Amino acid sequence: MAKTVLLPLLADGNFHSGQDLAKAIGVSRTAVWKQLAALEQLGVEVESVKGRGYRIPGGLDLLQELAVRGNLNQRANTLIGEFALHEVIDSTNAEIMRRLELGEAGGLVCTAEQQTAGRGRRGRQWVSPYGRNLYVSLAWEFTQGAAALEGLSLAVGVAVAQALASCGLPGVQLKWPNDVLYGGAKLGGILLEMVGDAAGVCHVVVGVGLNVNMPSGSAGEIDQIWTDVSTMAGADCPGRNVLLAALLNELLPLVADYETTGFSVWREHWQSRDAYYGQSVILSAGSNVQAGVAQGVDERGALLLDTAAGRQVIYGGEVSLRRTE
Numbered sequence: 001m002a003k004t005v006l007l008p009l010l011a012d013g014n015f016h017s018g019q020d021l022a023k024a025i026g027v028s029r030t031a032v033w034k035q036l037a038a039l040e041q042l043g044v045e046v047e048s049v050k051g052r053g054y055r056i057p058g059g060l061d062l063l064q065e066l067a068v069r070g071n072l073n074q075r076a077n078t079l080i081g082e083f084a085l086h087e088v089i090d091s092t093n094a095e096i097m098r099r100l101e102l103g104e105a106g107g108l109v110c111t112a113e114q115q116t117a118g119r120g121r122r123g124r125q126w127v128s129p130y131g132r133n134l135y136v137s138l139a140w141e142f143t144q145g146a147a148a149l150e151g152l153s154l155a156v157g158v159a160v161a162q163a164l165a166s167c168g169l170p171g172v173q174l175k176w177p178n179d180v181l182y183g184g185a186k187l188g189g190i191l192l193e194m195v196g197d198a199a200g201v202c203h204v205v206v207g208v209g210l211n212v213n214m215p216s217g218s219a220g221e222i223d224q225i226w227t228d229v230s231t232m233a234g235a236d237c238p239g240r241n242v243l244l245a246a247l248l249n250e251l252l253p254l255v256a257d258y259e260t261t262g263f264s265v266w267r268e269h270w271q272s273r274d275a276y277y278g279q280s281v282i283l284s285a286g287s288n289v290q291a292g293v294a295q296g297v298d299e300r301g302a303l304l305l306d307t308a309a310g311r312q313v314i315y316g317g318e319v320s321l322r323r324t325e
Helices: 018-025 029-041 065-070 074-079 092-101 152-166 229-236 240-261 267-271
Strands: 047-049 053-055 083-089 109-115 134-142 173-175 179-182 185-196 202-210 280-285 288-297 303-307 310-314 320-323
Touching (some): 018 053, 083 092, 092 134, 092 185, 134 240, 152 173, 152 185, 152 267, 202 240, 280 303, 288 310
Parallel strands (some): 083 109
Antiparallel strands (some): 280 288, 280 320, 288 303, 303 310
């Protein structure tokens, strides 16, 4: 069922009678009931009250391409390629990877109302309820191979923080190497993947997941302390279209310029938002566990960890970082 049929009618959060819905979309009442059942299968809560009709409690802020493009700045407008907006998809990163394999060019942006197989780092599931958060991926071509991409995931974190600040939401912190935090709780995450020649021309897929208005029914699937933009902002929560445009306003220039700038211009910005600087931490990489004090990152984006054996320089990979309990 396309979201353009029934969801926009219910997205305002008000009650609509079954008769009015049937008349508006030109179908029978039975067809309306079937579509309402399909919405519930997507995880969208639909409330039914006898004599009043149906509603989505709190409404839904649906993504719209024109609304996103209308909030892009001039630079982002010149850099963006195709804007692919899906209702439901397995993973925005996976979709861009597929498109790249078919010869798509850089600048492609993919977003969705819901992911059925959203991924975080280390193969973890990314909880992706319908129409509540942001899941966005973009592709960019690089010509100097993986060596030119050092620190990119950290720079993306800074860009996310700057995008939120531009929407009146300061105070975001970053956790090495890929987490976006607010008040010590996870607000978002970053997943980078590469297609092509690690020593030459390649495409990088930059994926960002951002909790915007996480429903309580989905929260039980999250295995760590979390927060969302609506909790940060309260009644002044910006819309998802505004937030998505703000992210693209930061991310597109970042990837376009990164081979020239490298991580050096982003390092101090990242350090100023480092949630774990000067704190005792435990770093786990498989069976290897190290304890030490986090001392920020070097000019290549590697974690600096002061341990009993001296300073260690950690270059990412499948690692987990947490505070010492």
